[in-house]
Amino acid sequence: MSTPATSRARGVERIIDIFRQLHAARRPMTMRELIVATGAPRSSIYELVAIFSEAGWLETSGDGSVFFGREMHYFGADYAAHxxxxxxxxxxxxxxxxxxxxxxxxxxxxxxxxxxxxxxxxxxxxxxxxxxxxxxxxxxxxxxxxxxxxxxxxxxxxxxxxxxxxxxxxxxxxxxxxxxxxxxxxxxxxxxxxxxxxxxxxxxxxxxxxxxxxxxxxxxxxxxxxxxxxxxxxxxxxxxxxxxxxxxxxxxx
Missing domain, CATH: 3.30.450.40 (GAF domain)
Incomplete structure (x- = not known):
C-alpha cells in the first residue's frame, strides 16, 4: 500500500505531467486526451483539474477542454521581469x-x-x-x-x-x-x-x-x-x- 508521502509525490508528478502535456499540445485538451496522455486515473485528473481551475492555474471552456489559466500568465510575466x-x-x-x-x-x-x-x-x-x-x-x-x-x-x-x-x-x-x-x-x-x-x-x-x-x-x-x-x-x-x-x-x- 502506498504511504501518504508516496501518494503526495505521485500527485505532484501528475500535476507536472498535466502542465507539460498542455504545453506540448499548445492548445486546449479534452479531459479524455489528458487522461490518455498522462496515463493517470480518470478520477485523479478530474480532481486535479478542478483544484487548479479554482486556483486560476487552469481554465475549462464550455466544451470541457482544459488549458492554462490567467494566473499562469502572471507567473510567467513575473519570471521574465526578474x-x-x-x-x-x-x-x-x-x-x-x-x-x-x-x-x-x-x-x-x-x-x-x-x-x-x-x-x-x-x-x-x-x-x-x-x-x-x-x-x-x-x-x-x-x-x-x-x-x-x-x-x-x-x-x-x-x-x-x-x-x-x-x-x-x-x-x-x-x-x-x-x-x-x-x-x-x-x-x-x-x-x-x-x-x-x-x-x-x-x-x-x-x-x-x-x-x-x-x-x-x-x-x-x-x-x-x-x-x-x-x-x-x-x-x-x-x-x-x-x-x-x-x-x-x-x-x-
Missing part, C-alpha cells in the same frame, strides 16, 4: 528586429534539447520562427552547435539521443560531421546553418557566455536562405555585438 538575462535580452531582440526586420530569438538548451525562450517576429507577412518552449533536437539547430563547445566528444555523444541526428526530412547527420560543426562554431564564435529544421530557413546564432566563458544561451536570427549576402553580414555583425553585450555578469537562467 530574470536579468531575459529582461536585457528582450530589449536586444526588439532592437535587432527594428533594425533588420527579421525574426530574432533568445535560445538555450533544456536538458538534451534546444528551445526558444524569447521570440520577436518581423513585420513582413511571411516570417520564419520557432515556437517558444518547444523542444527541438540539438543537431537541428545552429544554437545547439554553439552551446556544446565546452563538452568533450564523449559528453556530446552521451547527451544527444541517436534518433535526434535524423532531420525531419529523414536525412541523418553523421556524428563526426556534427562534432566538426561544434568545434568550428566554438572556434569562430558564431554559427550559421541552412536548411536543417526547415528547407528554406537560415539560422544565425551568437553565444551569450557566463563568467567562465561557457556559452549558456544564444541570440539568433531566423530568416530565409535567399537573404542578400550583404544583409547577412550586417545581421551577423549586430548579432555578435548584441550577444557580447549580454555576456556581461547576469543572473543565471
Amino acid at each position: 530574470n536579468d538575462l531575459i529582461s536585457r535580452a528582450h530589449q536586444s531582440i526588439l532592437s535587432l528586429v527594428r533594425k533588420h526586420d527579421e525574426t530574432a530569438q533568445l535560445c538555450t538548451l533544456e536538458g538534451n534539447k534546444y528551445t526558444v525562450m524569447l521570440s520577436e517576429s518581423s513585420s513582413r507577412p511571411f516570417n520564419i520562427s520557432s515556437d517558444i518552449g518547444v523542444k527541438v533536437p540539438i543537431p537541428w539547430t545552429a544554437t545547439g552547435r554553439l552551446l556544446l563547445g565546452h563538452l568533450n566528444v564523449n559528453e556530446i555523444r552521451a547527451l544527444i539521443p541517436d534518433e535526434d541526428f535524423v532531420l525531419e526530412n529523414g536525412t541523418r547527420i553523421a556524428f563526426d560531421d556534427f562534432l566538426r560543426d561544434v568545434q568550428y562554431a566554438d572556434a569562430q564564435g558564431y554559427c550559421c546553418t541552412e536548411g536543417l529544421s526547415h528547407t528554406f530557413r537560415l539560422c544565425m546564432a551568437a553565444p551569450i557566455r557566463d563568467r567562465s566563458g561557457v556559452a549558456v544561451a544564444a541570440l539568433c536570427f531566423m530568416t530565409s536562405r535567399d537573404t542578400d549576402p550583404k544583409k547577412r553580414e550586417l545581421m551577423l555583425d549586430d548579432l555578435i555585438k548584441s550577444a557580447k553585450a549580454l555576456s556581461e555578469p547576469y543572473s543565471r537562467l
Whole structure:
C-alpha cells in the first residue's frame, strides 16, 4: 500500500505531467486526451483539474477542454521581469528586429534539447520562427552547435539521443560531421546553418557566455536562405555585438 508521502509525490508528478502535456499540445485538451496522455486515473485528473481551475492555474471552456489559466500568465510575466538575462535580452531582440526586420530569438538548451525562450517576429507577412518552449533536437539547430563547445566528444555523444541526428526530412547527420560543426562554431564564435529544421530557413546564432566563458544561451536570427549576402553580414555583425553585450555578469537562467 502506498504511504501518504508516496501518494503526495505521485500527485505532484501528475500535476507536472498535466502542465507539460498542455504545453506540448499548445492548445486546449479534452479531459479524455489528458487522461490518455498522462496515463493517470480518470478520477485523479478530474480532481486535479478542478483544484487548479479554482486556483486560476487552469481554465475549462464550455466544451470541457482544459488549458492554462490567467494566473499562469502572471507567473510567467513575473519570471521574465526578474530574470536579468531575459529582461536585457528582450530589449536586444526588439532592437535587432527594428533594425533588420527579421525574426530574432533568445535560445538555450533544456536538458538534451534546444528551445526558444524569447521570440520577436518581423513585420513582413511571411516570417520564419520557432515556437517558444518547444523542444527541438540539438543537431537541428545552429544554437545547439554553439552551446556544446565546452563538452568533450564523449559528453556530446552521451547527451544527444541517436534518433535526434535524423532531420525531419529523414536525412541523418553523421556524428563526426556534427562534432566538426561544434568545434568550428566554438572556434569562430558564431554559427550559421541552412536548411536543417526547415528547407528554406537560415539560422544565425551568437553565444551569450557566463563568467567562465561557457556559452549558456544564444541570440539568433531566423530568416530565409535567399537573404542578400550583404544583409547577412550586417545581421551577423549586430548579432555578435548584441550577444557580447549580454555576456556581461547576469543572473543565471
